[in-house]
Amino acid sequence: MLRASSALLAIKTAALPMIFALLTGCASAPTPFESTAGGWAPYGLLAKYSTLPRFDQLPPLLENQLNYPPKPLHEKGLLTENSELAAVKYLLDTHFIHMSDERLYFQKEDWRAPIDLMQQGDNLFGDCEDYALAARAMLLKRGIKSRLIYARTGNGVGHVITEVDGWVIDNRMSRIATRADLLGYQFFTMSEPNLGFNWRTVKADDGRQSNTQLALRN
Numbered sequence: 001m002l003r004a005s006s007a008l009l010a011i012k013t014a015a016l017p018m019i020f021a022l023l024t025g026c027a028s029a030p031t032p033f034e035s036t037a038g039g040w041a042p043y044g045l046l047a048k049y050s051t052l053p054r055f056d057q058l059p060p061l062l063e064n065q066l067n068y069p070p071k072p073l074h075e076k077g078l079l080t081e082n083s084e085l086a087a088v089k090y091l092l093d094t095h096f097i098h099m100s101d102e103r104l105y106f107q108k109e110d111w112r113a114p115i116d117l118m119q120q121g122d123n124l125f126g127d128c129e130d131y132a133l134a135a136r137a138m139l140l141k142r143g144i145k146s147r148l149i150y151a152r153t154g155n156g157v158g159h160v161i162t163e164v165d166g167w168v169i170d171n172r173m174s175r176i177a178t179r180a181d182l183l184g185y186q187f188f189t190m191s192e193p194n195l196g197f198n199w200r201t202v203k204a205d206d207g208r209q210s211n212t213q214l215a216l217r218n
Contacts, residue, residue, distance in 0.1 A: 030166035030178035033149065039189035039199035042150055042160075044111035044129065046197065054113035055195055058137050061119065065091055066141050082167060085176050088138045089169050092131060098171065099125045114138075129160040131171040136162050136195070145193035149202060154184025163190070 048055070058066075101110040104118055104125055114134040118125040124134070132148055139146045139162070146164045153159050153172070161182075162169040168177040179187075187202040 032166040033163055034203040035190050035200035037200060039201040041197040041199045044109040048111050054115060055133060056137055056140055057113060057115040059115050059117060059119060061095060062138060082176060084142055084144060085164060085167050085169060088135055089176060092135060095122055095124050096131055097123050097125050098127060100127050128171055132160040132162045135169045147193055148191040149187055150189045152186045
């Protein structure tokens with residue numbers, strides 16, 4: 001009986017990494033994004049220079065839930081950094097409704113601090129950079145530093161994602177992703193964790209610099 005119990009315990013322990021991979025969508029740590037000097041901060045962020053400190057603040061709808069991790073993603077023994085990211089994405093996907101700046105604010109680009117997002121009931125409205133900025137602020141509240149990355153999707157549309165050591169929170173993805181998951185993406189410029197204006201150029205997969213100026217001007 002003792003041997004059977006020991007064998008069962010060994011099987012359960014060995015299965016934990018597999019269970020974690022199923023919950024978070026990732027099995028091993030990815031390669032972090034590399035960058036060099038010379039990146040440009042997106043114009044939408046530059047236009048918010050005077051209100052930049054507000055970008056660390058969250059609406060109560062999100063902040064009040066940060067201390068209550070979603071049960072589907074926080075099983076005992078699986079509390080790792082990746083599951084922290086998965087919990088943030090879970091909360092955002094629960095409350096966030098994608099809507100363009102043109103529809104919300106009648107402007108092509110309007111970068112807003114998470115605390116200033118349009119809200120109706122338990123729903124928050126915004127586009128990809130609003131989602132990415134909210135993810136960044138939520139991670140910051142949980143003691144995790146992240147970076148924003150400006151990219152273009154496979155259909156050529158400008159896009160913003162949140163990155164932590166190679167893990168990616170992207171409103172277009174159903175789970176935590178890695179660079180390899182983002183097929184067709186071109187990555188151009190990346191923020192520092194403090195979200196200042198000292199952005200850096202993201203290196204391509206082959207180590208070359210992306211054409212940041214072309215990406216941000218078009």
